[in-house]
Amino acid sequence: MPEGHTLHRIARDLTAAFAGTHPVVTSPQGRFAESAALLSGRRFDHAESWGKHLFAEFEGDLWLSVHLGLIGTFTIDESAYVGEVPVVGQVRLRLRTDDHVADLRGPMVCELVTPDRVEAITATLGPDPLRPDADPDRALTRIQRSRKPIAELLMDQSVVAGVGNVYRSEVLFRNRVRPLRPGQQLTSRSWRAVWDDLVRLLPLGVATSRIVTIEDQVEDVELRLAAGEDVTQDWRESYVYKRAGEPCLRCGSRIRTQVVAGRNLFWCGNCQRRG
Structure with a gap:
């Protein structure tokens, strides 16, 4: 299972790649299709992590909540393709702009949540040594x-x-x-x-x-x-x-x-x- 530093690195890289953009959000696998449609075209504000949980904020108080579990991966690549980008494996979620493509595969959790739900999840977690507010x-x-x-x-x-x-x-x-x-x-x-x-x-x-x-x-x-x-x-x-x-x-x-x-x-x- 990925440890906390991996999620912080993913959050950092997602923010660097997508903050301020309006990515196309899809679910090639189909299991996140309805929520992906709600996120697609909305401004990506930032991503952050707390322990092994990853959260990404989109405009309109919509949050993407991800837990990679044992086998999940979230890759962020510079797009080297013109037109469609090939889908490799079971991609639950894809974020795409003209410059970057991010693919989420095999997560234990991938859901669209409210700010209250984010607070409820983080309230169950202990302090994260990588967060400046940790006690x-x-x-x-x-x-x-x-x-x-x-x-x-x-x-x-x-x-x-x-x-x-x-x-x-x-x-x-x-x-x-x-x-x-x-x-x-x-x-x-x-x-x-x-x-x-x-x-x-x-x-x-x-x-x-x-x-x-x-x-x-x-x-x-x-x-x-x-x-x-x-x-x-x-x-x-x-x-x-x-x-x-x-x-x-x-x-x-x-x-x-x-x-x-x-x-x-x-x-x-x-x-x-x-x-």
Whole structure:
């Protein structure tokens, strides 16, 4: 499932491509045809995301609400075609201007909603580390009232919005937090360290479209972005994610794995003892 940085990147790119335009909106697949007809020709104002939810505002107080789920994709391309643009796959929604084509495929949610519905959805979500209005203390309150392990709480979108399986495994390792520690036993200091790390790492995911967590790589990306350089390297190494049974990069102990919140969690039992 795409993590929060992916949705923020899509929202950023949709806004850059379509803000202020009046795109033709269609549903080649047909499942969104009626709503697409209502949106077609209306001014596209902006797109934003909250966690794993994407919202796009059109004139007339109409909002497009999208959740990609496990397999959804939303691609934005510069149009290189004259006339009709070929439809590849099951395209639920298409936005098109003379300059760009955006295709939504395989979403879990694609619906036309009112501003009240947008508010109702976001009211169910925890703070998003990528949003400037995020309040980490809201999440801490929920965490310290719960007996569930912190690794499960990080995947609960009502506690923290946008964190998925890769970031939860990696950020808990980076801050040496024992992932199975009950939330009510997590110290405020440990939570703030985890939150601040998410605030640091997630924007790098938006900028590079990659999850970067190895510290020397993180520092390299930060320097290159600050210098205005293009960052195109494909990082694949992680501290613990998908490294079960392999030696820990810090201490050499074997990386452990266990299903937590329906996904495989990875951690080092020797390094991760804090909380």
